[in-house]
Amino acid sequence: MKKALKLTGAALALTALSGLSQASTLDTVKERGYLSCGVSTGLPGFSSPDDKGNWSGLDVDVCRAMAAATLGDASKVKYTPLTAKERFTALQSGEIDVLPRNTTWTLTRDTSLGMNFVGVNYYDGQGFMVSKKLGVTSAKELDGATVCIQAGTTTELNMADYFREHNMKYQPIVFDTSAQSVQGFESGRCDMLTSDQSQLYGLRTKLANPNDAIVLPEIISKEPLGPVVRQGDDQWFNIAKWSLYAMVAAEELGVSSANVDAMMKSENPGISRLLGNSGPGGKAMGISDDFAYQIVKQVGNYSESFERNVGKDSPLLIQRGLNALWKDGGIMYVPPFR
Amino acid sequence: MSENIASAPAAGRSSSTRFLYDPKVRSIVFQLLFIGLLFFLVSTIVTNTTNNLEQRGITTGFDFLSQEAGFGILQSLVEYDETHTFGKTFIVGLLNTILVSVLGIVLSTVVGFLVGVGRLSRNWLISRLCGVYIEIFRNIPVLLQILFWYIAVLRVLPSPRQSLSLGESVFLNLRGLYFPAPIFEEGSGVIFAALGVAVALIIGLSYWAKRRQVMTGQTFPVFNASLALIVLLPAVAWFVAGQPVSLEMPELKGFNFRGGITVIPELIALLLGLSFYTAAYIAENVRAGIDAINKGQQEASGALGLSESKTMRLVIIPQAMRVVIPPLSTNYMNLIKNSSLATAIGYPELVNVFMGTTLNQTGQAIEIIAMTMAVYLTMNIIVSLFMNWFNNRMALVER
């Protein structure tokens, strides 16, 4: 009921906020002194709080990068945990400034919800996790299974498509948060858990006995996950976009949080432009020219963020795969900084 | 005469002021003003909202209702699969809301009346137990109770392979309660016809018995006779027609039981949570209603030689009902509204399906929330109208 109220409140805010002319998001953020960022309610590797309430994760790093770019301080972020169901209303109503919450970029979301996808910070695809006990090795053996899914996700839709395509039946048990789904899976209410595959690895670490569950090899969909902003504020859209790009570009150029200070003196024209010592910088977006320097210094480049949160320095141990740079066999590719 | 006196001083004023001071005219003017203002407010909000939504690039309108939904729903009373429309998801959610509300109202009423009457029992143990029931179930938030049934009770049941079973036909496990479904084959029409005849006979019988009692004072065991009719007639018809009804047994196939009728644990948990919570309030209403009846009524009916149970049934309860019914409708309405807590345990009712998944897949928050609110409003108005009608009927008995 609280959730419903919250949702209703947000919808009402849409009606009530009417008439007010919209100040630019950048000005609002600067005046407020912090960035308001919508994240998941707890998904290891992407956005989850530790026992002291400090948030970390690949998605959280997007917020930190934007805070570094706009306010010069990556720690000036307020995190709002949102279920999949609440996230878009929260963004539309202005409760948050940006939504990096393992959100899949789709046509409907991009074009009819009044929001714009900024780019992709993780290329994912939907997978299945089952209990080892079942002895299942492929998703094609799942006819008649009961599935725990999260409400309001692309997962719900892909699931229906996949089972229909393969002439199989399933029973969806739809929960609001991944914590509930995990609980349903562990207690045996459902035979399997389905979600974006990276998230399954994350959720698996939350199980009492992670080794009792396996993630099946099938990937049944494309899930490009990326941050989203409200439509209609191009300046803010650009800031979000180029903050994200800066991290990837830094990896490409070999600039990391460890060497960025030394790199400030680099003769390499590409590095010099990225760090704002020459070239266009951030002026045209209303932020400081050294925004990329701030991001790399305080948050790190994409590779650092990836390995720290989901890669080899994390319990998830996910390979770069598609998320490697284009020159390393992946598809991470950003426009040039010039 | 008095009229003349009253109007005499006013004669000097112009007729228009007199008109303004007329309380009738004044009340009409103010009401018109108020309605005008209200209309203005509503229309400003509506135009503002549509303008704003358009400006922000958010699609509006109800076109989405005819688009394909593309997601599955756990339980549906009508045929539904992912190729149906978003409009259909509304129907599915609505029916699931109605299902749990109706079952909840029936169960909470039965339990509530039993506990309420038991609370006043002369038997110390019964009355204490009922008191404890009321205190416990009334004082714990209903959401917690629903979660309790769902997580603490139903989740610890065995897995499908180790189901508890009753005669190999009814099964209980953590995926739900499974029982055989009747399959009506050709010729089962006779059974329904027999059922219809039985009902007609029962109605006739009660009329006749009542008239006979009024005329002669003799009573007739209507209840027992009705029971016999409603069981025996269809049973005879079943034999005569050559046993055209068979049972489809639930069977463990693959991951789950298939066939038969399944009651999902989400429904059971929600139903138990809502009903036991609401029943505690109803019990208190019933107790208050009975307490409100003058003690003299009980003594008088005792003096007439009526037994204790007859006193309760024929004298006390009918009068107590007049006190019980008005708060009862509030209890029912709360039960309906609380059914939206289902979203916490994934029971696919209106808020979970329509305001949850459908809203999220289409993003049309305002339309969907408005439709959902309209549903609860309508359901509650219907309950309220029905209870008013029922109350009026009961009130006629008053002497």
Ligand SMILES: N[C@@H](CCC(=O)N[C@@H](CS)C(=O)NCC(=O)O)C(=O)O
């Ligand atoms: N990428 C999908 C799914 C996103 C999603 O919500 N996934 C779940 C994984 S089980 C999640 O992040 N849950 C975290 C939470 O409940 O806050 C989408 O955008 O619809």
